[in-house]
Amino acid sequence: MRLAVTGREGQVVSSLVERARTHPDVEVFTLGRPELDLAKPETIERAVVATRPDLVVSAAAYTAVDQAEDEPDLAFAVNGIGAGHVAAAAARIGAPVIHLSTDYVFDGSGEGAYVEEDEPAPRSVYGASKLAGEHAVARANPRHLILRTAWVYSPFGRNFVKTMLRLAAARDEIAVVADQWGNPTSALDIADAILHVAQILHGNKGFASFGVYHLAGTGDTNWSGFARHILDTSRVLGGPYAQVRDIATVDYPTKAQRPRNSRLATQKFATAFGWIAPSWHNSTTEVERCLLRPASGCSLPSLGTMHLP
Numbered sequence: 001m002r003l004a005v006t007g008r009e010g011q012v013v014s015s016l017v018e019r020a021r022t023h024p025d026v027e028v029f030t031l032g033r034p035e036l037d038l039a040k041p042e043t044i045e046r047a048v049v050a051t052r053p054d055l056v057v058s059a060a061a062y063t064a065v066d067q068a069e070d071e072p073d074l075a076f077a078v079n080g081i082g083a084g085h086v087a088a089a090a091a092r093i094g095a096p097v098i099h100l101s102t103d104y105v106f107d108g109s110g111e112g113a114y115v116e117e118d119e120p121a122p123r124s125v126y127g128a129s130k131l132a133g134e135h136a137v138a139r140a141n142p143r144h145l146i147l148r149t150a151w152v153y154s155p156f157g158r159n160f161v162k163t164m165l166r167l168a169a170a171r172d173e174i175a176v177v178a179d180q181w182g183n184p185t186s187a188l189d190i191a192d193a194i195l196h197v198a199q200i201l202h203g204n205k206g207f208a209s210f211g212v213y214h215l216a217g218t219g220d221t222n223w224s225g226f227a228r229h230i231l232d233t234s235r236v237l238g239g240p241y242a243q244v245r246d247i248a249t250v251d252y253p254t255k256a257q258r259p260r261n262s263r264l265a266t267q268k269f270a271t272a273f274g275w276i277a278p279s280w281h282n283s284t285t286e287v288e289r290c291l292l293r294p295a296s297g298c299s300l301p302s303l304g305t306m307h308l309p
Contacts (some may be wrong), residue, residue, distance in 0.1 A: 108259025
């Protein structure tokens with residue numbers, strides 16, 4: 001099975017390449033600039049078609065949440081128009097598309113976990129551009145799976161786990177927001193889920209349950225609780241440690257508004273595909289072990305040889 005994935009350096013793309021190593025029947029082709037540039041629609045179809053994929057994973061995106069407030073045209077070009085062209089290219093060669101979206105399509109004012117039928121109401125340019133992408137993908141390719149996820153971390157790229165480890169190596173105390181809640185989600189788990197779904201779609205050409213799904217780590221917490229688990233685990237593994245001090249969102253102002261509630265209900269995905277993400281505690285520990293103790297069996301680079309932005 002051939003998977004074409006947009007992007008080359010993102011967390012999900014890197015995790016798919018890593019996880020696909022244990023799937024000898026899967027070939028992953030990463031498509032990035034300059035061959036595929038989501039801001040240049042004329043590059044997209046040619047790049048996708050050239051790989052002759054059985055399935056297209058639309059993972060690349062404009063993810064600079066605060067910067068998007070100053071660059072709305074670029075954010076919408078990449079996350080909205082570009083995503084639609086990726087889905088259209090897949091449709092032209094008869095391939096389904098799996099598109100990654102975000103909790104930011106919700107305003108975060110709801111109670112409990114959001115389900116797929118809840119009305120989106122983004123409060124940021126980034127969230128609005130990703131919602132535009134969902135609509136564009138759905139219009140362009142009826143065989144689409146839109147997977148909304150949240151609080152993504154991994155051994156790759158920039159993310160909260162690596163930031164906490166970097167800060168802990170330089171200071172004794174870290175102030176972390178305590179009034180935003182969500183589901184920490186490992187990109188390695190997202191990759192596992194995508195590969196699982198890809199096998200189902202490849203083996204069932206009559207699959208009909210396309211649409212929007214939520215895919216996130218099992219269990220929820222706030223950012224400060226997430227930070228405490230990261231640093232407690234790091235200390236056990238011999239890595240850096242610091243105390244965490246709770247602060248409110250108003251104490252850490254950002255240009256773009258973050259959802260106070262990013263919890264995503266994942267029962268629909270579990271029912272349709274028979275897959276549930278591991279506990280976020282366990283998945284975070286796996287990622288930290290890869291970073292801090294690669295000799296324990298993880299093939300990923302160690303913290304000492306990785307750049308922690």
